[in-house]
Amino acid sequence: MNPFSYARPTRIDEAISLFQPDSRYIAGGTNLLDLMKENVVRPAQLIDITRLPLQGIEETAEGGLRIGALVSNSDLAWHPLVERHYPLLAQAILAGASAQLRNMASTGGNLLQRTRCYYFYDSTTACNKREPGTGCPARSGLNRIHAILGHSDACIAVHPSDMCVAMAALDAVVHVQGPQGERQIAFNDFHRLPGEKPERDNNLTDGELITAVELPASGFAEHSAYLKVRDRASYAFALVSVAAALKLDGGTISAARIALGGVAHKPWRxxxxxxxxVGQSAGDAAFNAAADVLLQGASGFEHNTFKIDLARRAIVRALTDAAKGVAP
Amino acid sequence: MNQNSPTAGGIIACPITIELNGQTRQLEVFPWTTLLDLLREQLALTGTKKGCDHGQCGACTVLLNGRRINSCLTLAVMHDGAELTTIEGLADGDSLHPMQAAFVKHDAFQCGYCTPGQICSAVGMVSEGRAQSLGEIREQMSGNLCRCGAYPNILAAIEEAMPETRKTLGAVQTDAQKGVREVQP
Amino acid sequence: MNSMTSPLGKPVDRVDGPLKVTGQAQYAAEFQVPGLLYGSVVNSSIARGRILQIDSSAAEAVPGVVLVLTHANRPPIASYDKAYEDEDSADGASFRPLFNDRVLYSGQPIALVVAENLELARYAGSLLKVEYAAEPHNTDLRARLGKMHKAPAEIPPERGDVGSAMASARYRLDVEYSSPVEHHNPMEPHASTVHYLPDGQLEIHDKTQGVQNCMHYLEAVFGMEGQIRILAPFVGGAFGSGLRPQYQLPLAVMAALKLKQSVRVVLKRQQMFTFGYRPRTIQRIGIGAGPGGQLEALTHQAIGQTSSFEDFTEHVVEWSGMLYQCPSVRLDYRLVSLDMYTPLDMRAPGAALGVFALECAMDELASAAGVDPLALRLTNYTDRNGNQDKPYSSKALRECYEQGAERFGWSKRLPEPRSMREGNQLIGWGMATGVWEALQMPASAKACLGPDGRLKVSSATADIGTGTYTVMTQIAAAALGLPMERVDFHLGDSSLSKAPLEGGSATVSSVGSAVQKACEELRQKLLDATQQSPESPFTGARLEDVSFNAGNMVLKSAPETSVDLQQIIAMTGALEAEVSVKPGEKRNEYATSTHSAVFVEVRVDEALGTVRVTRVVSAVAAGRIVNPKTAGNQIVGGVVWGIGMALQEESQIDHHLGRFMNHNFAEYHIPVNADIGAIDVLFVDEQDDVVNELGSKGVGEIGIVGVAAAVANAIYHATGKRVRDLPITLDKLM
Structure with a gap:
């Protein structure tokens, strides 16, 4: 890590006013410090936000949940209201990382996780995300873990989060506060596709701080499933993951959500x-047809074309599990 | 800040106070010093191990305010006022913690390098109270790699030591579950 | 000697267990030295070429940085290849760290930044500006097959007539298997703490499997004979990575000599991918068999990779000439030189690879011939090693098959692939045979019984988690009839009695035999001491006439005649014996091996291709088991390694860059707790008075051998798919 200065504000406005272009906010630190040790990120100042009043999980007037940005992943997954009303979110969180990391990692930080692309992490190589304009060796290199959807010539990295896949499916809203004040960002507008500017993972502007994530009232608790397919049974990033949620009226689907992880630069919906x-009867035919639509335009690279078929199978399995209402 | 505090790279060390294995310690740390490096390099508490330094192996697991965390991925300076238990603080004098004793009995290690992290993690897991079956223990202990491959013995040791460990938790357990409790409706 | 109270063969707890569970066991990077400086290694980013310039001005400007060491300013080191050889060198010229401007592989150490503070050293290292003249490189084994050369290995000559036997065989098989590079990745990164003593001598804590190997290496490289002591009381895993001195050691020594200060260098996890590894291989197996599957001809060719400066060889193909009865066998072993570091022995080197191919091919033969895989092994059973044309000193493999199959329930197996399922899960049962050499090396040990009644035994061996401390304590305690609590075993110190590298499953056999012999000599000295006085009740007794039990020497013919050993020592003062033991002559007439039978159950998700190994039974014949608890743990560990090898492990190299890219524990997968199901180990009885005095063959390697094949065979049984390219990741099963 490079030498940096450290500040520990206790008020949100104080934190925001301390922010300089080469500052970073730090909460759990589980990804930021990892990146700093690899010299991928070199902030001149760290602003410790752990003493800000961004803790707590509250029910909203609309019957949803407002999750403070500092709530740890494990506290969120194990919160009684989340377990009861948003099991999809609880499952997704618990499928990610390890117990130790979930104890430290924050809700806000999870949204800001950076890709696990080998080239992004190895600062001896070119990478448009790390150093814009240097190129993307992953396109013709080791790309087994890379994107099959929404990739660009500049970048084929994927977003590594599990939690975000569930939040995307649940239509969460991200609350942010910055030098220009407060605003809300729909979850699906929070992360970006790489396009020409892969160095930008999301639509936050300089100095903006995630203060909370809000879940709408409906958590699809009766019929949801998070399926994560990976190379070992635990403690591995997803090759493909699926957050599937259904509302069933008898055997007929009245509402549906499907989000994919591990396949694109953002949770894919x-x-x-x-x-x-919607309107179909829950079963293989409808699930396969939905998978076709969701995967429309998918294209792989030398080592990852299998992900297209894997994603299709995972979508069908996750929807099947969701329809059954089984807790995996 | 103290005028005599050490400096490095133009940055002055910051004073922190932590409750370390039951003792109050007043320390000065550089902002970039991880909790792990503080323990190993500054305080000579080398029981906490550095296996990967990136939160990918669990060898550095300690109990921070009763919760298991990777000490390599957090800065010491952020934990002013925290309570920290390392492997050195688990035994009661010469009498091993039940988890430690079970690890010896079941030969739940070979080289011993991942062992302190496994034990701290297991104690943290018991305190979380979420592992009821062997399958759940396996899953919830998957943040601790053991390259020697002693997993079945680790599992047996934890299974045996869980009830006794639960009894030892007391205050620690309260702390660990506080986060959950205070936000209950 | 092996009385009721003898600890030999008992599942006693590790003597070093309490130190390990309390965090008091200290590893190489954990020794406190006053005024210690921290070194951080900087590695090359190109795979081949020259360093034109290293601009260290920015690094040196960081306050607290005391030295940037490169090939241009390092202290003098030897200029002859011989000086860099070590006990595990491969053929050729060993790598010389910071020797000159040549870059031989990506990740080569090219500088060491030394600072007062660890994080500053690392940061300053990132500020070095290195200018290279890159040259084209080759890192792809398959792309360079046209350039392969014969391995400098003693491969048994062809026997029988492979050509005609193959032509006339009822069943013929010709299949190719491949395996990727794997890295040892012990949990403890390689580290050296060099304590620069006031007189300029060096006391070094290093992570190594051979303290004397490292000492001799440094003495030769730096011309410092007699001025270096290496210590390694605890080693956080090695699996072969500590068989050769790794580069952090000479780099730390260079810095210490240059600065005349103590220096510590610890490798980062990423840097654990910048030296030895298990080589990638391509193997081809040909089998000709009769109607019942009896082997008539067998060919096994292996192509492995090596570096541009050494020819690394291991025993990959030999197993195919010795594991089964087969009249006609042709073995071949080739190497391809690449711009990568030299491979390095890694747990069951050679066997893990060669037996994978052989045992998968045997399973393919069983399918082709419609024979049960276990029955096929029994059909081709042999009591002689066909390569050497010698009988085995002992071979209880038949018992392994029988007892393993019984424990697993093999007889309930349905022969057809895809015949067992549960919901989405296809269930498969597979098996394989394992084999490893029962080696013995010359070794020495010293035993000293002191006036405090404690027996101190020592040898410059290592305990890398294998249980050396415990097992040697047991052997010594048994030999002198003392409770284990009165025995202290010392190891990991180059000043102790000469010991071989801790590897090859040979430590109990080699060092254990020396410990046993040293204690026997001590017994003679104790007896001699009692016979100093003519009225001694032991007068005329020979060593075989007395026993040692519960701290006493007892006359067998009159058990009431006994003397407390401490009483003897009170008269004589401390008694000491130091011995060297060589492998016995009678070994020459025999082949000596350990064997195993591995049975595996897998569950494969039919749609997603994910594989879980739910159940393993490993039945092992390894002679006498000194400690079933630690030995069983070794086998369990080997099985876990085999599962990782079968399903997960692969060091992925970007051939454009010539560089390993998944150099971390998040993407280089080794099994986690959730990957591992029930592992049942059983040791079958095997008497062997040829291998060594103890009759013990060693268990460090045998646990992994055959496991990857058994998993692959089980996957075939579950899915009907033969995957011949490791690791068997889910994409290969979709």
Missing amino acids: RAEAEAAL
Whole structure:
């Protein structure tokens, strides 16, 4: 790590006013310090936000939940209201990382996790995300873990979070505060596709701080499933993950959500795929058709084309599990 | 800040106070010093191990305010006022903690390098109270790699030591669950 | 000697257990030295070429940085290849760290930044500006097959007539298997703490499997004969990575000599991918068999990788000439030189690879011939090693098959692939045979019984988690009839009696035999001491006439005649014996091996291709087991390694860059707790008075051998898919 100065504000406005272009906010630190040790990120100042009043989980007037940005992943997953009303979110969180990391990692920080692309992490190589304009060796290199959807010539990295996949499916809203004041960002607008600017993972502006994530009232608790497919049974990033949620009216689907992880630069959703499920009877035919729509335009690289088929199978399995209402 | 505090790279060390294995310690740390490096390099508490330094192996697991964490991925300076238990603080004098004794009995290690992290993690897991079955123990202990491959013995040791460990938790357990309790409706 | 109270063969707890569970066991990077400086290694980013310039001005400007060491300013080191050889060198010229401007592989150490503070050293290292003249490199084994050369290994010559036997065989098989590079990745990174003593001598804590190997290496490289002591009381795993001195050691010594100060260098996890590894291989197996599956001809060719400066060889193909009865056998072993570091022995070197191919091929033969895989092994059973044309000193493999199969329930196996399932899960049962050499090396040990009644035994061996402390304590306690609590075993110190590298499953056999012999000599000295006085009740007694029990020497013919050993020592003062033991002559007439039978159950998700190994039975014949608890743990560990090898482990190299890219524990997968199901180890009885006095063969390697094949065979049984390319990741099963 490079030498940096350290500040520990106790008020949100104080934290924001301390922010300089080469500052970083730190909460759990589980990804930021990892990146700093690899010299991928070199902040001149760390602003410790752990003493800000961003703790706690509260029910909102609309019947949803407002989750403070500093709530740890484990506290969130094990919160009684989350377990009861948002089991999809609890499962997704518990599928990620390890117990130790979940105890430290914060809700806000989870949204800001950076890709596990080998080239991004190895600062001896080129990487458009790390050093814009240097190129993307992953395209013709080791790309087994890379994107099959929404990638660009500049970048084929994927977002590594599990929690975000569930939050995307649940239509969460991100609350942020910055030098220009407060605003809310729909979850699906929070992360970006790489396009020409892969160095930007999300739509936050300089100095903006995530203060909370809000979940709407409906958590699809009766029929949801998070399926994570990975190379070992635990403590591994997803090759493909699926957050599937259904509302069933008898055997007929009245509402559906599907989000994919491990396949794109952001949690992958398509309204058309979900619309295609509505009114259908829950079963393989409808699930396969929805998978077709969700994976439309998917294309792989030398080592990862299997992910397209894997994603299709995982979508069908997750929807099947969700329809059954089984807790995996 | 103390005028005599050490400096490095133009940055002055920061004073912190932590409750370390039951003792109050007043320390000066550089902002970039991880909790792990503080323990190993500054305080000579080398029971906490550095296996990867990136939160990918669990060898550095300690109990921070009763919760298991990777000490390599957090800065010491952020934990002013915290309570920290390391492997050196688990035994009661010469009498091993039940988890430690079970690890010896079941030969739940070979080289011993991941062992302090496994034991701290296991104590933290018992305190979380979420592992009821062998499958759940396996899953919830998966943040601690053991390259020697002693997993079945680790599992047996934890299974045996869980009830006794639960009894020893007391205050620690309260702390660990506080986060959950205070936000209950 | 092996009386009721003898600890030999008992599952006693590790004597070093309490130190390990309390965090008091100290590893190489954990010794406190006053005024210690921290070194951080900087590695090359290119795979081949020259360093034109290293601009260290920015690094040196960081307050607290005391030295940037490169090939341009290092202290003098030897200029002859011989000086860099060590006990585990491969053929050729060993790598010389910071020797000159040549870059031979990506990740090569090219500088060491030394600072007062660890994090500053690392940061300053990131500020070095290195200018290279890169040259084209080759790191892809498959792309360089046209350039392969014969391995400098003693491969048994062809026997029988492979060509005609193959031509006339009822069943013929010709299949290719491949395996990737794997890295040892012990949990403890390689580290050296060099304590610069006031007189300029060096006392070094190093992570090594051979303290004397490292001492001799440094003495030769730095011309410091007699001025270096290496200590390694605890080693946080090694699996072969500590068989050769690794580069952090000479780098730390260079800095200490240059600065005349103590220096510590610890490798980062990423740097654990910048030296030896298990080489990638391509193997081809040909089998010709008769109607019942009896082997008539067998060919096994292996192509492995090596570096541009050494020819690394291991025993990959020999197993195919000795594991089964087969009249016609042809073995071949080739190497391809690449711009990578030299491979390095890694747990069951050679066997883990060669037996994977052989045992998968045997399973393919069983399918082709419609024979049960276990029955096929029994059909081709042999009591002689066909390579050497010698009988085995002992071989209880048949018992391994029988007892392993019984424990596993093999007889309930349905022969058809895809015949067992539960919901989405296809269930498969597979098996394989394992084999490893029962080696013995010359070794020495010293035993000293002091006036305090404690027996101090020592040898410059290592305990890398294998249980050396415990097992040697047991052997010594048994030999002198003392409770284990009165025995202290010392190891990991180059000043102790000469010991071989701790490796190859040979430590009990080698060092254990020396400990046993040293204690026997001590027994003679104790008896001699009692016979100094003519009225001694032991007058005329020979060593075989007395026994040692519960701290006493007892006359067998008159058990009431006994003397407390401490009483003897009170008269004589401390008694000491130091011995060297060589492998016995009678070994020459025999082949000596350990064997195993491994049975595996897998569950494969039919749609997603994910594999879980739910159940393993490993039945092992390894002679006498000194400690079933620690030995059983070794086998369990080997099985876990085999599962990792079968399903997960792969060091992925970007051939454009010539560089390993998944150099961390998040993407280089080794099994986690959740990957491991029930592992049942059983040791079958095996008497062997040829291998060594103890009759013990060693268990460090045998546990892994055959496991990857058994998993692959089980996956075939579950899915009907033969995957011949490791690791068997889910994409290969979809």
